[in-house]
Amino acid sequence: MLLPIGSQDDFGETVTNRNFVFETFRKVSTLRGYQEISTPVVEYANIFTNKHVGMSLQSLMKWFNSEGEIEVLRPDWTTAIARALTKHNKAPEKWAYQGSIFRNNKVGVESRQVGIEIINFPNFHGECECLLMARNFLDELTINHYVIELGHTGIFEYFINQLDLSDEEIKALQIAMHDKRKDKVYQLVARNGKEHIASELVVLIDAFGPFEEVLNDYEIRWGNYPVLLKIVNHIKKLAELLNESGKVPVIVDLGMVKKLPYYSGIIFRGLLEENGSTCFSGGRYDKLYDQFGENKNAVGLGFDVDILAKQLRIVNKPKRICVIASDETLSYAEKIRKDYADFIVEVFYDDEMIDKDNFQKVIYILQKDGEYEVIENEDMYRFN
Numbered sequence: 001m002l003l004p005i006g007s008q009d010d011f012g013e014t015v016t017n018r019n020f021v022f023e024t025f026r027k028v029s030t031l032r033g034y035q036e037i038s039t040p041v042v043e044y045a046n047i048f049t050n051k052h053v054g055m056s057l058q059s060l061m062k063w064f065n066s067e068g069e070i071e072v073l074r075p076d077w078t079t080a081i082a083r084a085l086t087k088h089n090k091a092p093e094k095w096a097y098q099g100s101i102f103r104n105n106k107v108g109v110e111s112r113q114v115g116i117e118i119i120n121f122p123n124f125h126g127e128c129e130c131l132l133m134a135r136n137f138l139d140e141l142t143i144n145h146y147v148i149e150l151g152h153t154g155i156f157e158y159f160i161n162q163l164d165l166s167d168e169e170i171k172a173l174q175i176a177m178h179d180k181r182k183d184k185v186y187q188l189v190a191r192n193g194k195e196h197i198a199s200e201l202v203v204l205i206d207a208f209g210p211f212e213e214v215l216n217d218y219e220i221r222w223g224n225y226p227v228l229l230k231i232v233n234h235i236k237k238l239a240e241l242l243n244e245s246g247k248v249p250v251i252v253d254l255g256m257v258k259k260l261p262y263y264s265g266i267i268f269r270g271l272l273e274e275n276g277s278t279c280f281s282g283g284r285y286d287k288l289y290d291q292f293g294e295n296k297n298a299v300g301l302g303f304d305v306d307i308l309a310k311q312l313r314i315v316n317k318p319k320r321i322c323v324i325a326s327d328e329t330l331s332y333a334e335k336i337r338k339d340y341a342d343f344i345v346e347v348f349y350d351d352e353m354i355d356k357d358n359f360q361k362v363i364y365i366l367q368k369d370g371e372y373e374v375i376e377n378e379d380m381y382r383f384n
């Protein structure tokens, strides 16, 4: 084995499509006024494992440095950017990033993300911008078959706060909610007279679907619970805005649990219709900056570049031109490129080596008595 398990080489179209995703992201984020940000690949582990972020050390790619401190390969852009922006100005800002993250609990260890972080914006505006940007970006990639799913961390927390569960039990419950395991959820909660909360959580597992239906239902169901009602109205306002401004279906999942510990508020993701995979996810995380003694509100999302790249069908491939040259005509062949600025121009010595069907045009360059002669296409060309 020449590579560690989880590392891999990629070739040709896989890399081309991935780079197309990166380029398109840059174009869209620049046009929407984002500034670019880059952070180092190597960081201290405790930036990601402290209680505000809560990533497990096992899930990080790590080693000891010469001072005995644990260093890691960046496992999360959002946290790294929060660290980088500490002591940065307080004005509203929109940041865009692209690059790899490394997590030991993922097949493949390395995955590529592009994403945005919006700091100190009015809450609703920041959340809308995230999702409108996501739609703008996927439109540019001509990826249309996906749904946007909305949730809110406050719903699960509202119920959890009425229980006396350890951190371990909360984690187990989150997993059971995520896996939609009603039996497990009931069993974990229905103790010490908390059966009514267990039943509420079990019902919540089914609280997903087209947003109007589910939210209208829960507006009535939670009519006497002001905290929950406020959340329902918030999700509704966001869903309606998205619905008015485009054609992508918006669904809600009121039982959605947060994927990363720092989320606090609206959470969302983009699901591909073809296979249900998550092509982007994100949410509000107003508490993440607390670890650096700062009070900033923030919302953002990350796109999975590898998943998006697999969806691409690049239709407008540039046309290809083949130039047949020789040692003597190579410098002249190079000049021909300027006549075909938007074409792929490849130079070969021997027309036996090429598959002519792959090219729009084959150009032969001959040299006779110190003069160059350019002949297009083989049928016009005769060897003497």
Ligand SMILES: N[C@@H](Cc1c[nH]c[nH+]1)C(=O)O
Pocket: 076, 077, 078, 079, 115, 116, 117, 260, 281, 282, 283, 285, 299, 300, 301, 302
């Ligand atoms: N960092 C998150 C995505 C995100 C960006 N901003 C907020 N959330 C992730 O890796 O899933």
